[in-house]
Amino acid sequence: MSGIDVAVTGLGLVTPGGVGVGPSWAAVCAGRPAAALDPALKDNVVRISCRVPGFDADELLGARRAHRLDPFVRFALVAAREAIADAGLDPRTWDGARVGVVLGCADGGPGTVEAQHHVLRERGAAKVSPLLLPMQLPNMLAGQTAMEFGATGPNLVVATACASGTTAIGTARDLLALDRCDIVLAGGSEAMVTPLVMAGFAQMGALSGRSDDPAAASRPFDADRDGFVAGEGAGVLVLERTADARARGAGVRARIAGYGASADAHHMTRPHPEGAGIEQALRAALADADATPADVRxxxxxxxxxxxxDLVEAAAIDRVLPDGPLVTSTKGVTGHLLGAAGAVEAVFSVLAVEQGLVPPTANLDRLDPRMDIEVADAPTRTPVELALSNSCGFGGQNATLAIARA
Structure with a gap:
């Protein structure tokens, strides 16, 4: 599908940096870590997370509406609302049949499941909420978004673990190329920071154990890193064919110029030891964008x-992009947003291209000496004509977006 020209006309975020694109971007550019001790995890081995601050679902969505939604849907609706407004669109007047929704998540609503399982054990099956399934099913992420905004076109949720948000944007781009839609709300949302899910991650040895210093726990590419910090939130982008966006006078913030995806076919949780799948996705995105490694800044x-x-990804980046583009992981601030990570990071990549500003990697004190990449340790002003946003997930699923200046 090389040569497809898809515009990003709207952005929306709900992240541990704040509610909205402005607060989230400011936190990332300031390198201000969001990780803190989490009261909900007080009985867990690992007690830290990155929560969304100041998210009042009753105020933002109305108490009756919010009560019927799991947090992973609440986050998405608020992010989508911001993105739609940013794109200058009005759902009351658009042709809903030509508006699609493609969102990613890794797990759906585990918090709802855990709460209702407690009800089952303590009070019996007759007391389990009839909203259990409508609230927790992963497909309700897209279904509720469609209901909220009158989008009656193609509607789906993709699950490629922590690559889900990136996969969703790539899939949305394909729908536009195939003329299935004129507008797609694309991105991802996640609310997996629950005691049971976090216990599972901890038992795998995936989480940072720095409960005594939460702010320093998420430290991508640092020599002393010891695991990720889980976060929550959502990122939504409004995508349109560039010609259509310009015809209606919309502002084009950036373009999704390429997309690549791959599978390691190697292991349930570990990446391919040589990063073969990551490399394949990176090269596919470049080819789809008709770009060379030297174009990536x-x-x-x-x-x-x-x-x-981090070690495997750094090696793959060095092989594919030997000219040394400036590398950032915004997870030093936000933590790992799991299925929403790729969508949120795509928004940050759009902003980096649009503003010519590469955010820092928080907590990078000493680059792992085994890595031959240039990692930003401070906000850096530099022209960025083309950026890549890379995601990987359990099961060996990889996805990469090539994001170009408008």
Missing amino acids: HINAHGTSTPLN
Whole structure:
């Protein structure tokens, strides 16, 4: 599908940096870590997370509406509302049949499941909420978004673990190329920071154990990294064919110029030891964008702060992009937003291209000496004509976006 020209006309964010694009971007550019001790995890081995601050669902969505939604849907609706307004669109007047929704998440609503499982055990099956399934099913992320905004076109949720948000944007781009839609709300949302899910991650050894210093726990590419910090939130982009966007006078913030995806076909949780799948996705995105490695000036890496992922990803980046683009992992600030990570990081990549500003990698005190990449440790002003946003997930699923200046 090389040569497809898809515009990003609207952006929306709900992240541990704040509610909205402005607060989230400011936190990332300031390198201000969001990780803190989490009261909900007080009985867990690992007690830190990155929560969305000041998110009042009753105020933002109305108490009756919010009560019927799991947080992973609440986050998405608020982010989508911001993105739609940013794009200058009015759902009351658009042709809903030509508006699609493609969103990613890794797990749906585990918080709802855990709460209702407690009800089942303590009070019996007759007391389990009839809203259990409508609230927790992953497809309700897109379904509720369609209901909220009258989008009656193609509607789906994709699940490629922590690559889900990136996969969703790539899939949305394909729908526009195939003329299935004129507008797509694309991105991802996640609310997996629950005691059971976090216990599972901790038992795998995936989480940072720095409960005594939460702010320093997420440290991508640092020599002393010891695991990721889990976060929550959502990122939504409004995508349109560039010609259509310009015809209606919309502002084009950046273009999704290319997309690549791959599978490691190697292991349930560990990346391919040589980063073969990551390399394949990176090269596919470049080819789809009709770009060369020398064109790439910035990459928002997956950069989870886990010992193995960061090392393998850095090696793949060095092989594919030997000219040394400036690398950032914004997870030093936001933590790992799991299925929403790729969508949120795509928004940050759009902003980096649009503003010519590469955000820093928070907590990078000493680059792992085994890595031959240039990692931003401070906000850097530099022209960025083309950036890559890279994501990887359990099961060996990889996805990369090439994001170009408008």
